[in-house]
Amino acid sequence: xxxxxxxxxxxxxxxxxxxxxxxxxxxxxxxxxxxxxxxxxxxxxxxxxxxxxxxxxxxxxxxxxxxxxxxxxxxxxxxxxxxxxxxxxxxxxxxxxxxxxxxxxxxxxxxxxxxxxxxxxxxxxxxxxxxxxxxxxxxxxxxxxxxxxxxxxxxxxxxxxxxxxxxxxxxxxxxxxxxxxxxxxxxxxxxxxxxxxxxxxxxxxxxxxxxxxxxxxxxxxxxxxxxxxxxxxxxxxxxxxxxxxxxxxxxxxxxxxxxxxxxxxxxxxxxxxxxxxxxxxxxxxxxxxxxxxxxxxxxxxxxxxxxxxxxxxxxxxxxxx
Numbered sequence: 001x002x003x004x005x006x007x008x009x010x011x012x013x014x015x016x017x018x019x020x021x022x023x024x025x026x027x028x029x030x031x032x033x034x035x036x037x038x039x040x041x042x043x044x045x046x047x048x049x050x051x052x053x054x055x056x057x058x059x060x061x062x063x064x065x066x067x068x069x070x071x072x073x074x075x076x077x078x079x080x081x082x083x084x085x086x087x088x089x090x091x092x093x094x095x096x097x098x099x100x101x102x103x104x105x106x107x108x109x110x111x112x113x114x115x116x117x118x119x120x121x122x123x124x125x126x127x128x129x130x131x132x133x134x135x136x137x138x139x140x141x142x143x144x145x146x147x148x149x150x151x152x153x154x155x156x157x158x159x160x161x162x163x164x165x166x167x168x169x170x171x172x173x174x175x176x177x178x179x180x181x182x183x184x185x186x187x188x189x190x191x192x193x194x195x196x197x198x199x200x201x202x203x204x205x206x207x208x209x210x211x212x213x214x215x216x217x218x219x220x221x222x223x224x225x226x227x228x229x230x231x232x233x234x235x236x237x238x239x240x241x242x243x244x245x246x247x248x249x250x251x252x253x254x255x256x257x258x259x260x261x262x263x264x265x266x267x268x269x270x271x272x273x274x275x276x277x278x279x280x281x282x283x284x285x286x287x288x289x290x291x292x293x294x295x296x297x298x299x300x301x302x303x304x305x306x307x308x309x310x311x312x313x314x315x316x317x318x319x320x321x
Contacts, residue, residue: 022056024098026064029054031073031091031098034084045074045082057213068094104218106134107142108258114151114162115255116314124159150251166252169308175249176301182242183234183297184290187281191238194281202232203278210271219258222267229274233281233293260307270300 030050039045050061065082068074071094073086086094109132113119129139143160146152155161166172186192209217209225227250235243273296280289 022060023063023067025104026050026054026056026060027067027098028095030061030064030068031095035088035091038088039084041084041087043084044080045084047081067098071098103138103142103145104220106132106138107145108220110142110146111151111255111258115165115167115259119162122155122159122161149254151254164252165255167256167313169305169312172253172256172308173301173305175253176297176304179230179246179249180294180297180301182245183230184294186234186237186239186242187286187290187293189237189239189242192286193236193238195232195236198232198235199278199282202229203275205229206271206274206278210268210275217262217267219260219262222262223254223257226270233277256308259311259313260304261311266303270296273299 030045033039033050033053034045045065047058047061047065050064051058054061065074066076069076069082073084073091073094074082075085076082110119110128125136125139125143128134128143129136132139134142143152147154151163151165152160153163166175205225205228209222231243231246231250234246237243273292277289277292277296280286280292
């Protein structure tokens with residue numbers, strides 16, 4: 001019973017995390033819609049209209065409207081829906097209050113531009129601020145996030161330096177080949193010790209992802225949850241070198257993985273494979289789990305090879321800063 005409660009709790013944590021991000025994204029889109037269509041105070045804001053325009057369900061639209069009501073942009077009238085109450089001049093300030101999705105979009109835009117060679121190896125905050133619509137505080141948070149994830153570092157004295165990442169299909173596939181050597185081997189290490197708490201955490205997140213609405217996911221969410229699973233499994237090996245190298249591989253391939261369009265069938269298949277590997281380890285069949293891991297990485301490698309072949313990167317561009 002306790003284990004079931006923990007699983008549900010972790011699932012709810014993930015759901016809350018995804019819901020908050022989507023709510024903010026939809027709230028910003030509603031503000032854009034209001035401005036673009038020059039809506040005025042008192043205009044009715046139909047949830048279904050926004051759901052159709054943004055290709056999402058009514059639930060995130062309603063959550064976004066409730067958020068905007070808390071910011072005094074709209075008001076809810078019983079049995080009548082939501083109505084615009086803020087003046088057009090107030091909307092820019094409201095937009096600044098909803099910072100997370102803006103930063104997510106900017107983060108992915110910087111990642112994409114770096115990947116296609118639009119950003120030079122060395123760059124300053126002033127140069128980035130000229131290229132992207134970002135406040136100083138937003139830029140500093142984005143740079144801190146990039147630095148934490150290991151693909152940019154502050155230079156001694158002044159400016160920033162982008163660190164190496166994988167930028168080609170062949171390099172990513174070589175990374176997977178290397179992982180097929182280290183991850184199954186880590187599972188059968190004599191020092192392997194399953195940590196129940198971390199396994200429970202990872203299992204709950206995979207179950208939550210398995211049942212998640214695709215509209216509520218981003219490539220960042222999916223990538224992080226995949227890393228969580230693989231690093232949990234390898235981290236129990238007792239071999240710190242294996243875990244360090246896996247983390248390095250995850251850092252190197254991060255930007256390429258962000259390019260992948262989410263596919264519900266693929267995500268669900270990977271989640272089921274992850275859960276089966278956890279099952280085998282928990283049952284004491286680490287040899288079987290290692291074989292499943294090798295097969296899982298082989299299938300994933302093939303799928304991504306095909307994706308990158310069908311969606312090649314554009315040729316590098318000279319920096320335009």
